[in-house]
Amino acid sequence: MMRPVDLASQADQLAAGDTTSVALTERSLAAIDALQPTLNAFISIDREGALTAAAAADERRTAGRPLSALDGVPIAHKDIFCTAGLKTSCGSRMLDTFVPPYNATVVDRFAAAGLVTVGKTNMDEFAMGSSNETSFYGDVMNPWDTTRSPGGSSGGSAAAVAAGIVAGATGTDTGGSIRQPAALCGITGVKPTYGRASRYGMIAFASSLDQAGTLTRTAKDAALLLELLCGFDPKDSTSLDVPMESWTADIDKPLDGLRIGVAEAFYDDGLASGCRDALEVALDEYRQLGATVSTVELPHLYLSVPTYYVVAPAECSSNLSRFDGIRFGHRATDCDDLAELYTRSRSEGFGDEVKRRIMTGTYVLSSGYYDAYYLKAQRARQLISADFKAAFATVDVIAGPTAPTPAFGLGDKVDDPVTMYLNDIYTIGANLAGLPALSLPMGVVDGLPVGMQLIGPALSEARLLNAAHGFQSATDWHHATPPLFQGGEQ
Numbered sequence: 001m002m003r004p005v006d007l008a009s010q011a012d013q014l015a016a017g018d019t020t021s022v023a024l025t026e027r028s029l030a031a032i033d034a035l036q037p038t039l040n041a042f043i044s045i046d047r048e049g050a051l052t053a054a055a056a057a058d059e060r061r062t063a064g065r066p067l068s069a070l071d072g073v074p075i076a077h078k079d080i081f082c083t084a085g086l087k088t089s090c091g092s093r094m095l096d097t098f099v100p101p102y103n104a105t106v107v108d109r110f111a112a113a114g115l116v117t118v119g120k121t122n123m124d125e126f127a128m129g130s131s132n133e134t135s136f137y138g139d140v141m142n143p144w145d146t147t148r149s150p151g152g153s154s155g156g157s158a159a160a161v162a163a164g165i166v167a168g169a170t171g172t173d174t175g176g177s178i179r180q181p182a183a184l185c186g187i188t189g190v191k192p193t194y195g196r197a198s199r200y201g202m203i204a205f206a207s208s209l210d211q212a213g214t215l216t217r218t219a220k221d222a223a224l225l226l227e228l229l230c231g232f233d234p235k236d237s238t239s240l241d242v243p244m245e246s247w248t249a250d251i252d253k254p255l256d257g258l259r260i261g262v263a264e265a266f267y268d269d270g271l272a273s274g275c276r277d278a279l280e281v282a283l284d285e286y287r288q289l290g291a292t293v294s295t296v297e298l299p300h301l302y303l304s305v306p307t308y309y310v311v312a313p314a315e316c317s318s319n320l321s322r323f324d325g326i327r328f329g330h331r332a333t334d335c336d337d338l339a340e341l342y343t344r345s346r347s348e349g350f351g352d353e354v355k356r357r358i359m360t361g362t363y364v365l366s367s368g369y370y371d372a373y374y375l376k377a378q379r380a381r382q383l384i385s386a387d388f389k390a391a392f393a394t395v396d397v398i399a400g401p402t403a404p405t406p407a408f409g410l411g412d413k414v415d416d417p418v419t420m421y422l423n424d425i426y427t428i429g430a431n432l433a434g435l436p437a438l439s440l441p442m443g444v445v446d447g448l449p450v451g452m453q454l455i456g457p458a459l460s461e462a463r464l465l466n467a468a469h470g471f472q473s474a475t476d477w478h479h480a481t482p483p484l485f486q487g488g489e490q
């Protein structure tokens, strides 16, 4: 089987003169057109902007100007990142007509590096969801089985990469929204340390948890893309002002001596046996690569889902108050007074899941309940962070499953929010503690891909990417391609 194209090979082909940015971009746009009816992975397509940027990239190359490692390569942005002049909906009716006057820093950084944006990917409304079913623009279908969910909230980005439409896309991860869809679509998803990537121009969901990252086929591609995406930004007050070391330089380092921790807490009743078995095989692979595997305790991890579902709604209820039909967002027509305008604009603009979160958030922050819920959740968050800190005294990375099951059917969980929330049971801890984490393909169960999660201490991205790349150098799971959608093959 031919291998789908990855970012590194596209960059090599461009450097060798075997292709042009315009050719790669045209192929990507054609793949969107061909697969949009089946996958619905995109909300907006920027045909003209992409082809103009691609032509400029080709000109730069011909003129011998300095180029970034990925200059001219097509990518897609999750529709949560503001793009000047290009609709940014955040998956919501509320922002269906919003065309930002400025770029998110992440978008600017990619543009400055010469990457070509072909379009904006579909996502759960305001990034709230684990299945992409809360999008105002309809479900995204999983390329491995179009009756199943690609995961969420970055499901459009994950489906686009898995189907070979683009080799890389951005995502955001507040509780697992990069890692879980990466796992369900059989690709690699990385959430960096909180503060590594700028949140400027990234529409806020829960500001103390939100972090931008990447969805790519390989860890090597993730490293290439993240080197361009991450870095200090004075426009984001929580941006980390730390030196950016290279994440590609040592990616080939042998894994001898890598200390992997496995937590009992990840082996709960909800974990499908296929995922458990695949994880055991993957850990054996790591042992053969020279890693040691030992047990670590994360005694408070069981608190992560309830803690998250207090903290995230609390922050979102505050962040989303700006969408009132006056300052931002959909405005209801024919209202008699201001109160009716607010009520109807928000009632019409937001979908059910977003309303549920705003109501929960407002409740837990209300004066009589603040101590009982919000404060208690902040305390639990501290305990979870302390558990990770203690565990990282003895291991370099913590490995486990990314999601409890392979991709579930569209419609299966949508009426049961708690079951849906439990899909993030393994990913949320890293967000609460601000830690870098990634998901990489570790097997195929009943024809569907499953992912392994690696979590590291703060700022350990180089080590995490090295650990993921080492595994991918010895295995082939990241090359597994959905049988029906090989649009990116060459």
Ligand code: GLN
Pocket (backbone or CB within 6 Å): 127, 128, 129, 130, 152, 153, 172, 173, 174, 175, 176, 177, 178, 205, 312, 424
């Ligand atoms: N699925 C989780 C939620 O619904 C996480 C979402 C995310 O990471 N943006 O909130």
